Amino acid sequence: MSAALLRVQGLCMRFGGLLAVDDIAFDVAAHEVFAIIGPNGAGKTTVFNCLSGFYKPSHGTVALGGHEVAGLSSHVMAQKGVVRTFQNARLFKRLTVLENLLVAQHRHLQTGLLPGLLKLRSYRAAERDALVAAAQWLDFMDLRSYANRPAGQLAYGHQRKLEIARCMVTRPRLLLLDEPAAGLNPREKDGLRQLIAQLRTEFGVAILLIEHDMSLVMGISDRILVMDHGKSIAMGVPEAICANPVVIKAYLGEE
Numbered sequence: 001m002s003a004a005l006l007r008v009q010g011l012c013m014r015f016g017g018l019l020a021v022d023d024i025a026f027d028v029a030a031h032e033v034f035a036i037i038g039p040n041g042a043g044k045t046t047v048f049n050c051l052s053g054f055y056k057p058s059h060g061t062v063a064l065g066g067h068e069v070a071g072l073s074s075h076v077m078a079q080k081g082v083v084r085t086f087q088n089a090r091l092f093k094r095l096t097v098l099e100n101l102l103v104a105q106h107r108h109l110q111t112g113l114l115p116g117l118l119k120l121r122s123y124r125a126a127e128r129d130a131l132v133a134a135a136q137w138l139d140f141m142d143l144r145s146y147a148n149r150p151a152g153q154l155a156y157g158h159q160r161k162l163e164i165a166r167c168m169v170t171r172p173r174l175l176l177l178d179e180p181a182a183g184l185n186p187r188e189k190d191g192l193r194q195l196i197a198q199l200r201t202e203f204g205v206a207i208l209l210i211e212h213d214m215s216l217v218m219g220i221s222d223r224i225l226v227m228d229h230g231k232s233i234a235m236g237v238p239e240a241i242c243a244n245p246v247v248i249k250a251y252l253g254e255e
């Protein structure tokens, strides 16, 4: 396996008396699909929040491409190529689908106020590039016919696709997907499975996902970390995780 893109070591997150994340360690390689699973309240989302700049970890290190990034803001993490989706799609619901994709790039590129006010050539070029990239992702996600609709009016499955497009339009190195299959119908889940495979192979992004849909997780993940009560209880390839009695007891057994 190639060198780690993301290396997490000794990660802890404490909320008062609760150690929600307790000494978690794992690597994600470039182009890898890595899943974190575990029962409700295991600490999965808290790990995501620590990796994407929403929480400053209580302890531990997070290295991206060999550089320490623990505690940086979500905005800086996005500039470094780490972006995420949320359990419930967080979009600018009153902006159009296209505008959502443009805003994502503006926040990312930071062409600056002055060039924008003066409409300098560099600003116009950035605007044009942003439109081209947005159009490409609208096509790729089959959302072009909704381009001028407010995002909040899209069907839920389309909103989830738009949220992933909004991440991808910033050309991330690592995409964090928080329960991407939640609320999707079986056909949409099949589409998601294909989409994740394509994002990795065609766009070279590594994917870290939290997911409760075991069929999806087992079908798309290279490796899986299982958490329970904040701790890591198993890590390995899907076949090994499925056959691990500790995992079956803690997680699969409660289905």
Ligand SMILES: Nc1ncnc2c1ncn2[C@@H]1O[C@H](COP(=O)(O)OP(=O)(O)OP(=O)(O)O)[C@@H](O)[C@H]1O
Pocket: 015, 018, 020, 038, 039, 040, 041, 042, 043, 044, 045, 046, 047
């Ligand atoms: N901001 C917070 N303040 C206090 N406690 C928190 C906070 N965020 C999470 N927790 C607690 O930390 C623990 C882990 O929560 P977390 O949301 O990370 O679990 P999870 O594995 O993502 O669960 P789920 O699968 O239900 O989303 C839970 O006991 C939760 O109540």
